[in-house]
Amino acid sequence: MDMNGVFCALLLVGVMYAAATGQADAAQRALLSGGTQAVELCLSLAGAYAFFGGLMGLIRESGLAAGLAAALRRPLFRLLRFELGEEAALPDICLNLSADMLGMGNAATPAGLRAMRTMADAHGRDGRASDAMLLFLVLNTTSVQLLPTTMIALRAQAGSASPADIVLPTLLVTAAATGCGVALCRLYAARKRGRRR
Amino acid sequence: MNESLLLPALLMLALLSALHAKVNVYDAFVKGAKEGLATAVEIAPYLAAVLTAVALLRETGLMDAAQRACAPLLTALGLPAESVGTILLRPLSGSAALASVADVLKTAGPDSRAARLCCVISGASETVFFTGSLYLGAAGVRRSRYAVPVSLAAYAVGVLAAALIVR
Numbered sequence: 001m002d003m004n005g006v007f008c009a010l011l012l013v014g015v016m017y018a019a020a021t022g023q024a025d026a027a028q029r030a031l032l033s034g035g036t037q038a039v040e041l042c043l044s045l046a047g048a049y050a051f052f053g054g055l056m057g058l059i060r061e062s063g064l065a066a067g068l069a070a071a072l073r074r075p076l077f078r079l080l081r082f083e084l085g086e087e088a089a090l091p092d093i094c095l096n097l098s099a100d101m102l103g104m105g106n107a108a109t110p111a112g113l114r115a116m117r118t119m120a121d122a123h124g125r126d127g128r129a130s131d132a133m134l135l136f137l138v139l140n141t142t143s144v145q146l147l148p149t150t151m152i153a154l155r156a157q158a159g160s161a162s163p164a165d166i167v168l169p170t171l172l173v174t175a176a177a178t179g180c181g182v183a184l185c186r187l188y189a190a191r192k193r194g195r196r197r
Numbered sequence: 198m199n200e201s202l203l204l205p206a207l208l209m210l211a212l213l214s215a216l217h218a219k220v221n222v223y224d225a226f227v228k229g230a231k232e233g234l235a236t237a238v239e240i241a242p243y244l245a246a247v248l249t250a251v252a253l254l255r256e257t258g259l260m261d262a263a264q265r266a267c268a269p270l271l272t273a274l275g276l277p278a279e280s281v282g283t284i285l286l287r288p289l290s291g292s293a294a295l296a297s298v299a300d301v302l303k304t305a306g307p308d309s310r311a312a313r314l315c316c317v318i319s320g321a322s323e324t325v326f327f328t329g330s331l332y333l334g335a336a337g338v339r340r341s342r343y344a345v346p347v348s349l350a351a352y353a354v355g356v357l358a359a360a361l362i363v364r
Contacts, residue, residue, distance in 0.1 A: 003290045003327070007250060014253035023257050030256035034249025041244055041299055046237035050230040055204075055211055057229020058222060062215035106232065113335040120336035127339035134344050137332050141325045141348040142355070147207070148320025154299060155316060160307035164200040166316045169362045173321035177355030184347040 048153030056104055069098035079182070080132045081189075085122030089115040093136060101146050112140060131189040138181040143174055243292035251282070251296045255304075275360035279304070279311040283318055288325040288352055295319070314363045321355055 018027035059065055072094045077087070092115035099108035119133045129137070148170045155163035215222045254260040260282065268278040276284070282297040298315045305311040325348045333341050 003293070006286075006289050006293070007246060010250040010254065014250065014257060014259060017259045018253070018257045021257065026256040026258075027253060030252035031249060033256075034252040035245045037252065037299075038241060038245035038248045038296075041248070041295075042237050042241040046234055049233035049237045051233070053233020053236070054226035054230040055208060057225045057227075057232070058208075058211035058215045058220075060229070061220045061225035062211060062218045064211065064214050106236075109331075112332060116332050116336035120338065125337050127337060129333065129336070129338045129340060129342055129344060133336065133338070134342060134347070137329060137344050138347050138351065140332060141323050141328050141344075142351045143321055143323040145320070148316070150295065151298070151316040151320040152204075154295070154302060155307050155312075158299070158302040158307035158312075160302075162200055162308070164203050166313055166320065167200060167203060169313075169317045169359065170320040172362050173317055173355050173359045176358040177321060177351045180354040181347055181351035184350055185343070188343040188347065 044157040045150070045153050048149075048156060052103070052149040052153070056102060059102060060104070060107075065098055065102055065104070068101065069094040072098055080135055082119075082132045083122065083130050086119045086130065086132050088122065089118035092118065097139060097144060100140065101144050103145050103147055103149050112136075131185065131192075134188075135182065135185045138185055139178065142178045142181040144178060145174065146171065240292055240295075243290075244296055247290065247293045247296040248299075251293075251300055254282075255300065274357060276356070277305075277311040277314060280315050280318070283315040284356055287319055287322050288349065290327065291324050294324075310363060314359055317359045317363050318356055321359065322352055325349060325352060 014030075015027060018024065073090065076093055076097065077090060080086075080090075080093070082090075092111045096108050096112035096115055099105075099111065115136065116133060119130060119136070123130065148166065151166060151170070152163050155166065212222060215225060251260075254263070264278040264281055267281045271278055271281060279301050283294055283301060286293040286297050298312075298319050301315045302312045325345070329341070329344055329348060333344065
């Protein structure tokens with residue numbers, strides 16, 4: 001399922017619904033306003049993005065990000081249960097997840113892809129995803145971000161009385177989803193080992 | 198607790214550790230701000246595409262119809278009807294989720310339960326399908342085994358947890 005299909009489906013359904021209900025005016029208005037809304041949204045987000053980017057710049061240059069990556073090393077080694085050779089990916093995994101936690105997506109992705117390749121190389125790129133690779137992937141798809149910067153910015157520009165009041169609930173939800181992802185990965189991995197015996 | 202203290206406190210922490218590490222604070226901030234601004238420009242075309250689709254669904258009344266149709270199920274799960282767009286779009290695309298959250302903020306009000314819930318769901322999750330295909334593709338994986346079901350199940354748990362936590 002990719003974004004191309006979703007985008008085409010949304011547009012097709014929207015235009016057909018407008019035609020069936022005789023709402024050409026509404027459809028035209030919508031088509032001409034979407035781009036304007038996008039530009040306005042980006043402009044209003046840009047200022048807050050600049051601040052959060054600057055804050056992340058300080059966190060990175062001061063060594064806080066590297067400190068976080070180093071602190072993740074031992075717990076991640078225990079959590080991931082590497083197969084032989086896969087542990088070579090650990091530095092990139094720490095870099096990826098620490099950047100993800102701090103919301104530095106641009107820094108996280110290259111390290112994450114390197115880590116996946118390193119782990120795949122450890123068993124000769126046989127097209128199989130190992131349990132460590134899948135758990136690492138699930139950590140990336142369940143989000144481990146500590147500060148939801150975009151949502152805070154969005155709320156501030158929408159005129160919220162307390163833009164940051166979503167931070168604690170977001171952390172709790174992230175923890176619940178990530179915990180559930182890890183538990184399910186463990187369950188699947190254990191079931192596979194059980195069958196092999 | 199006053200949440201407004203969070204950002205100033207975080208800035209203070211970053212500032213003190215930057216001073217401790219003898220980093221040029223001004224240069225580091227400007228360099229980061231430049232990247233932040235670049236991000237805002239980069240996402241503009243994606244938002245233009247998705248907000249056009251969202252505006253079409255909104256203006257023709259299709260969004261309302263979809264919300265009414267999904268309302269009984271969502272209400273049973275403790276979720277407001279307005280959150281259906283965000284919940285369905287979040288695993289597919291970051292900009293689509295951003296567009297639908299912005300839509301809810303505008304139509305339901307930024308401090309409504311629906312808006313806060315959509316912000317929490319969107320902030321606490323990732324684009325499952327994009328991230329999955331990117332990472333598995335990079336490693337040449339053909340058999341992804343339990344990757345997608347586990348990721349989607351974790352997302353569903355997150356959505357239900359958000360319904361319980363956001364009041």
